[in-house]
Amino acid sequence: MKRREITDALADLWVKHHPSGVKVRGNVERVFDYAIDLELREDNPTPPPRSMPLHQHHVKHFTSLPHERIHELWAWLHTRPRMGPHTHAGIAIAVLLAKRTKEIRMMKWEQIDFDKAVWVTPFGNMKKRxxxxxxxxRQALEKLQFLSNLGRSESGYVFDSGRGKPMSENAMLIALKRFDDITTHGFRATLGSWCAEGKVDKRVSDYIKAHQPKYLDAAYQRSDxxxxxxxxxxxxxxxxxxxxGGDI
Incomplete structure (x- = not known):
């Protein structure tokens, strides 16, 4: 088999379904490497990625809510009679803190200092480690205190599923789809746009979203x-x- 034959066979998949094309090309390459190990071939004709056809890279962003509609969402959240208390509080925390879903799901009571109003997330739960x-x-503390009053699980998870594990990663997402085509992760963009419009210092805005500071900023900015x-x-x-007329 020649390189051109493999390129032609993978071209359509590579262009239209690039992630799958990458996997298949890699598998083909490994098969021929194995054939070389068995002395069935002397070369590997698999085309390197640079020799494959160009594909258009589409960046898919998480769908978010314009900050002008956040009051509408908050009102909806407090009038959903069939939403469980943990799902409700989880969405509220995601809105108020712009935290990633995993960090919220993995939150434990021992990490929360109610007196100092601080939640310490361990490095293992953070994207940047x-x-x-x-x-x-204040509003986030009220939601957490409400859950605490309901009773703390033995697992220590704030958002316990009832089986000693964190609630499902899709629980909040599925609930939000009943409001609009948005995601919990999208609240990060919602808060970001509000910060930009309100002229919030970009360093502060970036730290709120836990974005990694640029190299020089990280070297000289020791405070969090x-x-x-x-x-x-x-x-x-x-x-x-x-x-x-007042708060919800």
């Missing part, structure tokens, strides 16, 4: 801007929960 202090606005983030997140929480 760094321990993180998270300031908690805890109090600066606390102020902005409380302002955001007040904005989220306000409505004509």
């Amino acid at each position: 760094k321990m993180r202090r998270q300031p908690l606005p 801007l805890l109090e600066e983030r606390r102020l902005v997140l409380q302002q955001w929480a007040d904005y989220v929960t306000e409505r004509p």
